[in-house]
Amino acid sequence: MSNPTNPTNEPRGIAGHGAFFQPTNLPPEQAERATEWVRKHVDRRAIDLGSRMDDVREHMWALEREGEIIVHRITDAHRPRMVKTLFGWDKKIPTAQLWHHKSCGQCGNIPGYPTSLLWTMNELGMQPGRDYLDETDQTSCTAWNYHGSGIGNVESLAAVFLRNFHQAYVSAKRMGHDVGHFFPLVHCGTSFGNYKEVRKYLIESAELRERVKKILAKLGRLIDGKLVIPEEIVHYSEWVHVMRNDVASRLQKIDVSNLRVTVHMACHYNKMVHEDAIYDPEVMGGNRAATGTGIAQALGAQVIDYSTWYDCCGFGFRHIISEREFTRSFTIDRKIKVAREEANADLMLGIDTGCVTTMDKNQWIGKAHEQQYSLPIMADIQFAALACGADPFKIVQLQWHASPCEDVVEKMGISWAEAKKKFEDYLEQVKAGKIEYLYDPKLAMSMAA
Amino acid sequence: MQEKIWACAQCMTCAARCPFKNSPGGLVAIMREVAIKHGMQSAKDVLRPFGRVMLKLITTGNQLSPDMIQPDHFPDWGPNIQKVQGDLKVLRKAIPMKTLQTTDTAWEVSLKTSVEMYTIWEMTGVLKQLETMDENLYDVIEDFIDEKREEYDDWLDAHADEKEDA
Numbered sequence A: 001m002s003n004p005t006n007p008t009n010e011p012r013g014i015a016g017h018g019a020f021f022q023p024t025n026l027p028p029e030q031a032e033r034a035t036e037w038v039r040k041h042v043d044r045r046a047i048d049l050g051s052r053m054d055d056v057r058e059h060m061w062a063l064e065r066e067g068e069i070i071v072h073r074i075t076d077a078h079r080p081r082m083v084k085t086l087f088g089w090d091k092k093i094p095t096a097q098l099w100h101h102k103s104c105g106q107c108g109n110i111p112g113y114p115t116s117l118l119w120t121m122n123e124l125g126m127q128p129g130r131d132y133l134d135e136t137d138q139t140s141c142t143a144w145n146y147h148g149s150g151i152g153n154v155e156s157l158a159a160v161f162l163r164n165f166h167q168a169y170v171s172a173k174r175m176g177h178d179v180g181h182f183f184p185l186v187h188c189g190t191s192f193g194n195y196k197e198v199r200k201y202l203i204e205s206a207e208l209r210e211r212v213k214k215i216l217a218k219l220g221r222l223i224d225g226k227l228v229i230p231e232e233i234v235h236y237s238e239w240v241h242v243m244r245n246d247v248a249s250r251l252q253k254i255d256v257s258n259l260r261v262t263v264h265m266a267c268h269y270n271k272m273v274h275e276d277a278i279y280d281p282e283v284m285g286g287n288r289a290a291t292g293t294g295i296a297q298a299l300g301a302q303v304i305d306y307s308t309w310y311d312c313c314g315f316g317f318r319h320i321i322s323e324r325e326f327t328r329s330f331t332i333d334r335k336i337k338v339a340r341e342e343a344n345a346d347l348m349l350g351i352d353t354g355c356v357t358t359m360d361k362n363q364w365i366g367k368a369h370e371q372q373y374s375l376p377i378m379a380d381i382q383f384a385a386l387a388c389g390a391d392p393f394k395i396v397q398l399q400w401h402a403s404p405c406e407d408v409v410e411k412m413g414i415s416w417a418e419a420k421k422k423f424e425d426y427l428e429q430v431k432a433g434k435i436e437y438l439y440d441p442k443l444a445m446s447m448a449a
Numbered sequence B: 001m002q003e004k005i006w007a008c009a010q011c012m013t014c015a016a017r018c019p020f021k022n023s024p025g026g027l028v029a030i031m032r033e034v035a036i037k038h039g040m041q042s043a044k045d046v047l048r049p050f051g052r053v054m055l056k057l058i059t060t061g062n063q064l065s066p067d068m069i070q071p072d073h074f075p076d077w078g079p080n081i082q083k084v085q086g087d088l089k090v091l092r093k094a095i096p097m098k099t100l101q102t103t104d105t106a107w108e109v110s111l112k113t114s115v116e117m118y119t120i121w122e123m124t125g126v127l128k129q130l131e132t133m134d135e136n137l138y139d140v141i142e143d144f145i146d147e148k149r150e151e152y153d154d155w156l157d158a159h160a161d162e163k164e165d166a
């Protein structure tokens, strides 16, 4: 059969990018059959456990016993809750005394993400400075840059990991608490995936440990000459997941059962180090990673499944900056369009920075390609905060979103126009220096410089 | 091949699907590092639009900032990428977290933290990578780092004086 993109039928491969790409032209049934194993693999959690899948945490405990490292432990004071990961392993999620490890994409672009999280913690009675800390002494994980540009290496990523987590370990000293008081809560999905990869390298490679030890020594960030590694790498969506019933039973004010919700799972949450993602038999029969979906269910929304749930959002790290045609086509074709046409969704929830940005910002351009799909996009915790009565502007900060979030707010029975007017009045107060905070700003300053 | 390694979206879909537990996406990342190490032209071309992110990351420890995400940088995001218009500084001040009331970094990073980052970049060869890829950008970054280190030393001196006075 002649192929319109390759009339001479020269063998060029079927995958790829740009001019290299050409369709397989398989009839639908054959295409279905050709990719069946892929869907089966991910939907049924049929990954063969085998003897090769190793729990890196066992090696971590061994290193601690040998006096090689210090493990930042999750103690009873962190009020942990247990969950199960992909292979049924236990994972401990601390629910109190948390060190907020921020995301550059969230803070720079979707600030309602961290503000909704801190607001929810406050509403649950958590006390800033004792039950959580948000401070200036932390850097990005630098992994967005690494995955986008290739600048960086395992050693630099490991040094950043150890620097930031050492700071989490000692951060409470200035408040008079013991070391280890605050346990890191990682906001970004890419940081979460990257840190888990790095943890594995650090635990498996004595050579890498030796090399980064020199750097950490120079920074004054060793404890008794040892590296500090946290017992678990915990994503904020995991905190939301284990707290979902508390949020729903103690805080929820608005009925959201009229809303059809789709969830986009972040690749770097459930694919990068897939054995560490939470799965729960009560969430999608245990066939999907549970975070994001779990909180939507607990709030009583209608969670709707869709065929491309497993796909990436199209962020691509460098693509969102310099291959934007790829990013916007992917996100519209594989996510927005499917969620609208197949699931008739009112809303798409994300649990990560890049995905929310990509899906939120790349809808308007669809008009240029006669792809008029629009769908409100926000994070799970922003949706939860709205359902619990948070202000759509002051707290949920929806003013930074491009997608039609006002539609969801209105469907929840909140007047967008009134909330917006109130916020515009508040901006006048802000100009006069009357700013409302979620915590005492002095707590944030880890040093005067 | 050179171009193809940059096409990868680093979604790691392959890592979760490979029946042999390989990670093609991870291998692509290593191949990119090799392309950079050898200063390959494809890597230089691909990295050119990344200059701003790189500058931000290396000098502040943050990868992007609110002043980078403005409509003129992203015309394809449409005319209404924000639902309340106004001065960026005021809008950022209206975020109820002290660390986020910034415009040129995603959050306020303490000077000491940034200076620690410079040590990491130097000791892990990242600055060297940058020098291979873009000498002009490297020069700008070097000057910036020197300035910030001086600023930090001054702060330490002033702080030591304060301690003595007390």
Ligand code: SF4
Residues within 6 Å of the ligand: B007, B008, B009, B010, B011, B012, B013, B014, B015, B024, B025, B026, B028
């Ligand atoms: S090679 Fe792997 S990580 Fe890269 S785009 Fe393909 S599936 Fe994603």
